[in-house]
Amino acid sequence: MNVIKFGGSSLASGSQLKKVVQIVKEDAARKIVVVSAPGKRSAEDEKVTDLLIGFGMKALVGHDYSAVLSKIINRYQSIAEELGLGNEIIDEIRTNLDSLVNGNKDEPDYYLDAFKASGENNNAKLVAAYFNQEGVPARYMDPKEAGLVVTNEPGNAQVLPESYEQLYKLRESKEVIIFPGFFGYTKDGKACTFSRGGSDITGSILANGIKAGLYENFTDVDAIFAANPNVVENPIGIKELTYREMRELSYGGFSVLHDEALQPAFKLGIPVQIKNTNNPSAPGTRIMKERQMSEQSVIGIASSSGFSSIYIDKYLMNREIGFGRKVLEILESKGISYEHMPSGIDNLTIILHSNQMTTEEEDSLLVQLKEELDADSVTVERNIALIMIVGEGMREKMFTMSKAATAFSENTINIDMINQGASEVSVMFGIQAKHEDLAVKALYEAFFVK
Incomplete structure (x- = not known):
């Protein structure tokens, strides 16, 4: 059983989501799908998470949020319409967004975290609905139901050890599980997000929890490159690298993978494969505990x-x-x-x-x-x-x-x-x-x- 995670660019539109379903269909081992909130469709576009932060800030101080709320709903609605989904899922998302406004404003950090977490949470519901429409039995999984328990640190939550034993039960599912990334729940039931880009962390936690054979992380590049392609023209792709090398490169400025994401996978020696949603046949980059050394000293x-x-x-x-x-x-x-x-x-x-x-x-x-x-x-x-x-x-x-x-x-x-x-x-x-x-x-x- 493998965990497969899709980033925001892979879920930014209905056409992208069609690619996601096809990728999951191609390998029966892909049983747990972790999803981000819809990302940018173009360089000028806005990420849904950024819109949700603006929505939450306005609601917190009592300002008019109607315009940004409409933008958020329209993003989900455009995806649903492109996929031929009915209004039921959009009504559910709209109800959820309306309910966020009535949260506890006396705890502003938790209040805003609930808004941020809703991007992934609502997208997971939409993705599950589309999988089922396409004949792939799937169900949305609430992190609270799954037992993903985190510390009381809004915006920087850390997974608690008891989560792993509870998450192992996901292996019993006969359906494909669609799991929202980026957040878990505290012991007293509050949504709490990981640091920004934390859907990578969720994927790694789930890979550890279910003892996955592989954690696949789908993004919008063919591989991790040896240097920044915005600086070096056509840098070579890296086929294999170790956890330690990836950690160093992430710290040094590589943005393909969240620099905290590998820790749970590293503990069990689970390999991580970086792949491109738009070019899934490309071999990508595999990150593992050890690799075969080559003549190349610097990777x-x-x-x-x-x-x-x-x-x-x-x-x-x-x-x-x-x-x-x-x-x-x-x-x-x-x-x-x-x-x-x-x-x-x-x-x-x-x-x-x-x-x-x-x-x-x-x-x-x-x-x-x-x-x-x-x-x-x-x-x-x-x-x-x-x-x-x-x-x-x-x-x-x-x-x-x-x-x-x-x-x-x-x-x-x-x-x-x-x-x-x-x-x-x-x-x-x-x-x-x-x-x-x-x-x-x-x-x-x-x-x-x-």
Whole structure:
């Protein structure tokens, strides 16, 4: 029994949903279908989830929400009409949306989460209705009925361990189960969403719960590419990669798969297959615990921007017991998380997301670090991009760093920071953000073209 998940672009219109039914029909093992809310039909379109957030915000403060509510209903109605479904399912969706307005506004986070969760929930009902119309016995499954229990963290819910035992019972179903992604229920019965893009997480949780043989994640690309196709022209597709490689690439900027999604599947060693709804015959990318190593040391290049570097210099820092702890305590007191902290004998670099602080808060942090650490100097550099090369094979191959350094040098890109984790699966470079795209192209040329 396999779990198969379809993203918003795969469910954006009736024509897309026809492809979904055909894909599920092609493999009898595809018994649990996880669905997102309808996504964009074009670049100018709006995602249903975004519309629902606007709807919820207006309802929460008592503003007129009639226009956005009509937009949401029209999106579902256009899909239903294209598929020849009757008005019954739209009436059910309309009733649900109307009922959301009467929720408990004294708990605004839970109130808004109910709106966000309704996108997937209502779409699952519509998809189940269409499957049955097409002769595929299917039923909508409420996450509460299934036993998907989560923590009381609206917008960042975590699955509770008892969910897995309860979800295993889904294996008993004779019908195809249509399961809404993105949310579960707290122990006191409140809908609570995962972080944005969390339908991937739902799919992985269900794969773990039913002990699936495979978790298939259908999206709108043929594979995970070795570099961002918006930066590198026609990058190669990756056939296989490990969980660790995917985690590193997701963190580094790859957006194909939610970076939390693999954890439940990883625990049981369940392989994940990325496929294209619009080109299902393409082999896609398989993510697994281990893979056969090739001559290629680097499997992917990722990048992200919006970082700052704080440099702390203090003579004999390495001999001062508790120095690192003091730094972390200062960050904690400001409510700031850091991404990386490479160090030397007399200096330390803190890499963090710039959007965590205003200019005034940043100035205050620098003063506090200098005074409380008695540092010789504390300086900041903004507009930093992190470029990451990833590959399990880097441990076995020589000259990887030489190739990367040469690529930077030949393109006159200065490296501000290098950080390699103990796993040796990735190496990260900090550079000026203005060189981000150039750096990705240069590294791709070095590792995949030359």
